[in-house]
Amino acid sequence: MIDATILLGELAYWQQTSLRVVGGLAAVLLIAGTLVYLHLFKLVSFMQSRLGPMEAGPFGSLQLLAEVGKFLQKEDLVPRKADRFVFLAAPFVVLVSTFLLVVVVPWGPDAWFVDSDIGIYLAMAVSSVSVIGILMAGWGSASKYSLLGGLRATGQLIAYELPLILAVIGVVIQAGTMNMQLIVTAQADGAIFGWDGIGNPYILTQGVGFLLFMIAMQAELTQTPFDMPIAESELVTGYMTEYSGMRFLLFFIGEFATAGVFSAIAAVLFLGGWYVPGIDSDDNILNVIGPLVMLTKVVGLTFLVFWFRFTFPRFREDQLQKLAWKVLIPVALANIVATGILKVAF
Amino acid sequence: MSSTDTPTDAEEKVAADHARNDLVARLTAHLGDGFIDSHLVAGDDLWVRVSRDSWVEAASFAKTSLGFAYFSFLSGIDWMPSPFGRDMDAQVDLQLDGSDEESSGDDDTDSSAIESGVAGGDTRFQVFARLNDVVNGLGITFKVDIPDHDLSVPSWVGVYPGASWHERECWEMYGIDFIDHPGLRHLYLPGEFEGNPLRKDYPLLARRMKPWPGIVDVEQMPDDDTDADDSAGGEA
Amino acid sequence: MTAISDREKLSYIAAQAADARLNLELETEGMTLNLGPQHPATHGTLRIIAKLDGEQVISAEPVMGYMHRGYEKLAEVRTYPQVTALVNRIDWVGSFANEVPFILAAEKLMEVEAPPRAQWIRTALFEMSRVANISLFLGDMALQLGATTPAFFAFRDREHVLNQIEAVTGGRFHPNFDRIGGLKDDLPAGWITETKRAMRKMRQFCDEMEQLVLGNEIFAARSRGIGVIPADIGLSYGLSGANIRSSGVDWDTRRDNPCGLVHSELDWKVWTHPDGDSFARFWVRLQEVRESTKMIDQLLDGLPSGPIMAKVPRIIKVPAGEAYVETENPLGVMGYYVISKGDLVPYRVKIRSASFSNISIAPWLLKGVYVPDIITILASLYFILGDIDR
Numbered sequence: 001m002i003d004a005t006i007l008l009g010e011l012a013y014w015q016q017t018s019l020r021v022v023g024g025l026a027a028v029l030l031i032a033g034t035l036v037y038l039h040l041f042k043l044v045s046f047m048q049s050r051l052g053p054m055e056a057g058p059f060g061s062l063q064l065l066a067e068v069g070k071f072l073q074k075e076d077l078v079p080r081k082a083d084r085f086v087f088l089a090a091p092f093v094v095l096v097s098t099f100l101l102v103v104v105v106p107w108g109p110d111a112w113f114v115d116s117d118i119g120i121y122l123a124m125a126v127s128s129v130s131v132i133g134i135l136m137a138g139w140g141s142a143s144k145y146s147l148l149g150g151l152r153a154t155g156q157l158i159a160y161e162l163p164l165i166l167a168v169i170g171v172v173i174q175a176g177t178m179n180m181q182l183i184v185t186a187q188a189d190g191a192i193f194g195w196d197g198i199g200n201p202y203i204l205t206q207g208v209g210f211l212l213f214m215i216a217m218q219a220e221l222t223q224t225p226f227d228m229p230i231a232e233s234e235l236v237t238g239y240m241t242e243y244s245g246m247r248f249l250l251f252f253i254g255e256f257a258t259a260g261v262f263s264a265i266a267a268v269l270f271l272g273g274w275y276v277p278g279i280d281s282d283d284n285i286l287n288v289i290g291p292l293v294m295l296t297k298v299v300g301l302t303f304l305v306f307w308f309r310f311t312f313p314r315f316r317e318d319q320l321q322k323l324a325w326k327v328l329i330p331v332a333l334a335n336i337v338a339t340g341i342l343k344v345a346f
Numbered sequence: 347m348s349s350t351d352t353p354t355d356a357e358e359k360v361a362a363d364h365a366r367n368d369l370v371a372r373l374t375a376h377l378g379d380g381f382i383d384s385h386l387v388a389g390d391d392l393w394v395r396v397s398r399d400s401w402v403e404a405a406s407f408a409k410t411s412l413g414f415a416y417f418s419f420l421s422g423i424d425w426m427p428s429p430f431g432r433d434m435d436a437q438v439d440l441q442l443d444g445s446d447e448e449s450s451g452d453d454d455t456d457s458s459a460i461e462s463g464v465a466g467g468d469t470r471f472q473v474f475a476r477l478n479d480v481v482n483g484l485g486i487t488f489k490v491d492i493p494d495h496d497l498s499v500p501s502w503v504g505v506y507p508g509a510s511w512h513e514r515e516c517w518e519m520y521g522i523d524f525i526d527h528p529g530l531r532h533l534y535l536p537g538e539f540e541g542n543p544l545r546k547d548y549p550l551l552a553r554r555m556k557p558w559p560g561i562v563d564v565e566q567m568p569d570d571d572t573d574a575d576d577s578a579g580g581e582a
Numbered sequence: 583m584t585a586i587s588d589r590e591k592l593s594y595i596a597a598q599a600a601d602a603r604l605n606l607e608l609e610t611e612g613m614t615l616n617l618g619p620q621h622p623a624t625h626g627t628l629r630i631i632a633k634l635d636g637e638q639v640i641s642a643e644p645v646m647g648y649m650h651r652g653y654e655k656l657a658e659v660r661t662y663p664q665v666t667a668l669v670n671r672i673d674w675v676g677s678f679a680n681e682v683p684f685i686l687a688a689e690k691l692m693e694v695e696a697p698p699r700a701q702w703i704r705t706a707l708f709e710m711s712r713v714a715n716i717s718l719f720l721g722d723m724a725l726q727l728g729a730t731t732p733a734f735f736a737f738r739d740r741e742h743v744l745n746q747i748e749a750v751t752g753g754r755f756h757p758n759f760d761r762i763g764g765l766k767d768d769l770p771a772g773w774i775t776e777t778k779r780a781m782r783k784m785r786q787f788c789d790e791m792e793q794l795v796l797g798n799e800i801f802a803a804r805s806r807g808i809g810v811i812p813a814d815i816g817l818s819y820g821l822s823g824a825n826i827r828s829s830g831v832d833w834d835t836r837r838d839n840p841c842g843l844v845h846s847e848l849d850w851k852v853w854t855h856p857d858g859d860s861f862a863r864f865w866v867r868l869q870e871v872r873e874s875t876k877m878i879d880q881l882l883d884g885l886p887s888g889p890i891m892a893k894v895p896r897i898i899k900v901p902a903g904e905a906y907v908e909t910e911n912p913l914g915v916m917g918y919y920v921i922s923k924g925d926l927v928p929y930r931v932k933i934r935s936a937s938f939s940n941i942s943i944a945p946w947l948l949k950g951v952y953v954p955d956i957i958t959i960l961a962s963l964y965f966i967l968g969d970i971d972r
Contacts, residue, residue: 048734144615148637148953224728225800233726234957236621311794313801314728316954317637391906415817416833418908419934423921463904463921476906476919476934480817480831483838487906487919508819511942519654534647534971543655553659 020113027102031260031298032253037064038299039306040256047310071252074245079142082242087140091243091250093133098254100126101261106181108274108290109282119180120172123265124165127220130258131157134229134239137251141242149238152317153222153229159324160219160226166332167212170339171202171269180265184273201272208335210270212328214304217262219320221255223305225312226320263301264294271297363388365484369412370394376407382491385465393465395489398499404488405477405505413479414486417506420475420513422492422520425462428546469493471522475502475509498523519544612640617956619648628941628967632948632956639956642948644941649971657931662688662762662898665928669918670756672935673969676715676912678707678747681760684931686842687907687920688762691900696842700764700890705843706881707747707759708909709874710777713784714743715912716824716871719964720788723864724795726961727804732795739787742780749773762898764891774882781875788872796868805860809947809959812858819946820939823914825963828866829858836910843909848880860962867964899926913937913969937969 011019041063045052053060078087104119106112116122131154138150172178175186183202190200203210219226230238240251267273274290315323366386373394374381380400385393396404408414462472471492478485492499501524502509513524514533521542524530532539541548618629627648633640653672657665669684670677682704689695696704721736744754749770751757759766795801811821813829826833834852836845853869855862902924908917914936921930940963947959 044730048731049738050734144613148615224730227728228954231728231954231957233728234617234954310729310731312729313724313795313798313804315800316804316952318952319800319803393904409818415814417818417820417939418915418917419820419919419932419939421919421932423930461923474919474932476917480826480833480838483833483835485839485906485908506818506820507815507946508821508939508942511938532647534650536647543652548655550655550659 024099024102024113027105027107028098028257028261029253031264031295032257033064034295034299035256035260035302035306037061039302043303043306044310047307068249071245071249074248076245076247077242079242081142083140083142085140086136087142087242088247090133090137090140090239091247091254093136094130094254095133095250095257097126097129097133098257098261100129101258101265104180105261105264105268105294106184106273107294108287109181109284111274111287111290112181115179115181117177117179120168120178120183120265120269123180124161124168127164127262128157128161130254137243138239141239143242145235145241146239149229149231149235149241152235153239155317156219156222156226156229156320159321160216160328163212163324163328163332164216164220166329166336167206167209167216168269169332170206170209170335173336173339173343174202174205180268180273184268184275187272188275198277199272199275201270203270206270206335206339208331209339210266212332212335213266213270214301215328216324217266218305218308219324221259221262221305223259223309225308225314227309227314228317228320231314259302259305260298263298263305266301267294267297271301365482366392369484369486372412373404373407376411377404380404383466391485391487393487393489395465395467395491398490398492401473401488401490402500402502402505405475405502408477408486408488409505413481414477414484416478416480417502417508418476418478418485420473420502420509420516422516422522422544423463423472423474424470424520424544424546425467425472426470426546427461465489467491471497471520473499473516473522475512492522497521498525500525501527503527518542521545615953619645628965628970630944630948630956630960632953634953637953639948639951639953642945642956644944646967646970649967651972653972654931654933657928657933659927661926662900662928665931666760667756667758669933670758671968672933672972673715673911673913673916673937673966674755675718675966676711677755678711678751678757678759679715679909679911680916681758682708682843683907683909683911683916684918684920685760685762686909687905687918688898688900689842690905690907691903691920691922692762692894692898693901694763694892694894696764696892697889698844698886699768699888700892701842701844702881702885703750703765703769703890704760705845706777706878706885707750707757708843709878709881710743710747712874712912713781713871713878714740714747715966716867716874717743717784717787719867720791720795720864720871723961723964724791724801726957727801729795729798729801732791735787735790735794739783742783746773746777746780749776761891761894763894764889768890774885777882778879781878784875785872788868788875791868796865802861804954805864805958805962806857808860808951808955809962810857810859811943811947815946816858816943819943821914821943822936822939823910823912824863824866824870825914825940827853828855828862830854830856834910835908835915839908841907841909844881845877847884848877850877850880860958863962863964897926899924900928908934911936913964913966914940916969933972935969935972937965937967938972941965941970 041052053063056062103113134153138146175183188199377400380397383395469491474489613634615632619627629645632642666681669680672680717740721733724732748754751759816829840846900922906919917934919932923929
């Protein structure tokens with residue numbers, strides 16, 4: 001992916017495209033794999049006083065491959081009364097939204113897939129595509145549990161899209177751009193009351209926005225405490241109930257990859273992205289260090305996501321909606337107003 | 347602390363006895379002819395047998411006036427000895443018991459063999475139920491005779507809604523009808539099940555197919571005579 | 583205790599009513615949701631047929647019998663000592679406690695009394711099975727509400743108690759240790775110190791649960807005011823144990839009808855809660871585990887010496903008669919009505935199991951709640967399927 005960006009000008013279109021595809025796959029699958037191993041297998045196990053997988057490879061690091069192999073071998077069941085096309089297509093729709101999201105995330109000064117001027121706008125727009133996939137899965141399964149789960153998911157995702165977007169607007173106002181790359185450089189070039197030692201990560205000025213973004217992200221990912229749509233103990237994983245094998249794996253990858261990509265977006269918006277203090281933001285070395293820095297930040301942010309996931313019980317649907325509409329959205333609006341006033345004042 | 351609530355044994359016995367005697371007196375007064383018999387173990391327990399007509403009245407009186415708000419359970423008893431006699435049990439047990447086999451194959455109700463328990467009884471089937479007074483820690487077991495020609499008894503659901511499932515269970519296990527029960531359908535058994543499993547004339551098929559090996563708990567003592575039956579028990 | 587926020591309760595009820603009106607106006611079509619018999623929330627094979635209007639339950643009907651094993655019939659052809667092996671499997675997470683009331687009923691009919699040491703050890707094991715049982719509930723209820731970690735903590739710490747039960751009885755789940763007239767064996771060496779350590783760990787576990795689950799705002803929001811059982815309704819449905827105590831009924835057979843167990847010689851407290859909701863049921867059970875660990879400590883300190891078996895004939899024939907003994911088992915009041923005709927086998931055994939009565943309130947309680955609350959309510963009523971189906 002790094003090579004791709006450097007060589008872009010010298011490569012034919014198809015070569016660029018294939019490099020982008022490879023890079024995108026790497027970004028999605030590597031992140032998903034890392035998160036599953038680090039967080040789902042190990043972190044959570046340590047929190048729950050167990051060891052997690054230990055047999056496959058050193059410290060169970062190859063367990064992931066075994067799991068993937070297991071899922072691939074399983075029969076791809078389709079319920080007899082399912083809406084066949086919708087049922088089969090749903091996991092891909094969900095995964096596509098993840099791939100579309102990863103497109104706009106910059107990984108280094110030159111390491112990006114698409115340098116779009118409406119980067120964050122695009123990201124917020126395509127993140128909603130997964131709702132359609134989930135609704136498709138819920139409807140197509142011809143199962144009442146799935147339908148309830150799908151409907152709950154739709155209601156929840158729409159409700160939490162708003163605080164998510166409103167939280168981003170604060171950053172956009174402050175940076176003065178929707179281009180993700182420029183948001184990073186704006187943070188890198190910024191200064192905290194004249195001291196520019198570490199730039200100006202927007203978490204300092206947009207702390208409220210960051211908090212809102214993380215909460216809304218948790219809900220968008222349907223992780224506990226916002227996992228009413230998949231609630232294993234009542235809806236038996238909701239819209240995923242009827243899926244098995246390969247297609248379940250796609251949902252699974254989608255879940256973790258989306259967690260990673262959303263964290264990457266949060267890292268770009270609030271934590272300074274790939275920028276490393278002390279290195280000139282145009283330095284080519286950042287194309288190598290940048291992705292690693294991003295990965296570290298992603299792991300750190302997803303740590304929070306999974307920490308909450310395995311600590312909290314879940315909200316009920318009405319409480320969840322109440323939180324979105326009565327708390328998060330007003331706070332987000334106030335944050336925008338405050339940011340706007342301060343932007344004009346300074 | 348519990349120590350304050352538990353007086354010495356003797357005191358408690360007397361106190362409870364008064365309480366139970368009082369209960370019997372009040373039930374007798376209220377139910378009149380409906381009160382048939384009672385059995386009282388001082389300081390321990392109380393059984394009251396009522397007529398079928400005052401079965402519901404007994405419950406509502408106990409609930410409203412005697413303070414027995416707690417419904418514990420309701421079930422049935424079949425007093426007819428099993429027509430399969432003791433051949434359901436191992437031969438070892440029979441020898442130990444010394445009693446001979448009951449006449450097997452005798453399917454009809456042999457009322458002469460019926461021997462009811464405490465507080466008496468005249469019929470093959472009885473329904474019994476237990477109520478508790480949670481304030482004073484007392485309990486009553488109510489019994490009612492169910493005549494063979496009309497296996498039915500009024501339902502307690504109107505008084506204690508919790509009786510519903512117990513009556514459904516009793517209905518399917520004994521075939522006793524509960525009049526005015528809102529939904530008398532199978533509770534445990536599948537809908538198409540035939541027979542009433544807890545009746546004594548309903549054979550336990552597992553035992554008919556393969557006799558129980560006997561009291562396997564009995565360890566062989568060194569000075570015991572070894573006989574064939576014991577070794578059969580050991581191997582099972 | 584913590585006063586329930588009436589405002590929250592009222593707003594919830596108002597929301598339910600508003601939903602019902604809306605559904606009536608829109609004439610939405612109902613849906614029947616079948617929870618179980620294989621469903622993660624049913625601990626086995628309970629099935630609940632819920633008629634839904636949107637997410638609101640119009641009526642819910644539990645269907646059971648998927649695990650009916652006919653113990654009442656089987657007990658009629660087993661000798662008294664053999665019955666304990668059967669009844670072990672009624673409430674399989676606190677199995678020693680199942681044996682106790684049956685053995686006590688048989689002892690009552692035989693007019694045998696276990697020697698003091700046996701009674702004390704019996705009470706200790708009885709309370710330990712309560713700790714083992716209810717600590718599982720504490721984790722499980724949180725799991726049903728979506729928090730996975732408390733369940734693992736519960737399984738981890740429950741192990742300490744199970745190990746101690748195993749050390750005495752040889753069985754973790756089905757000890758089959760109680761005998762008419764006493765116990766099978768005495769305690770192994772060093773057991774008392776080990777058990778005290780385990781009880782300390784259980785108290786830590788309770789503290790942990792208090793912070794992790796009880797103190798959690800989401801848990802409170804999910805369980806406060808959900809599934810409120812008024813005391814009189816609870817009594818007429820035959821609810822027992824923590825379910826009725828959390829409705830403010832101060833009734834504990836351990837204290838009120840001590841029968842063969844030595845609870846009356848201990849210093850302990852019956853916990854009640856006035857609210858009667860799911861939160862109260864969790865709260866009361868948490869306090870009960872703590873109370874039980876203290877009881878066990880006292881039992882171990884005051885353990886009298888002497889034999890552990892009274893003189894009973896080798897072949898046990900129980901004199902004719904009827905006896906009903908109930909004890910306060912982990913799930914609630916469990917009783918055995920034993921009718922003997924002077925035989926080797928009981929003539930009739932009526933098993934009054936706690937969960938059967940506890941869950942019989944479900945159709946009444948589930949009316950009008952939302953689907954997520956079905957899970958909260960069922961989890962908080964705490965049933966073990968073997969205890970329902972017998």
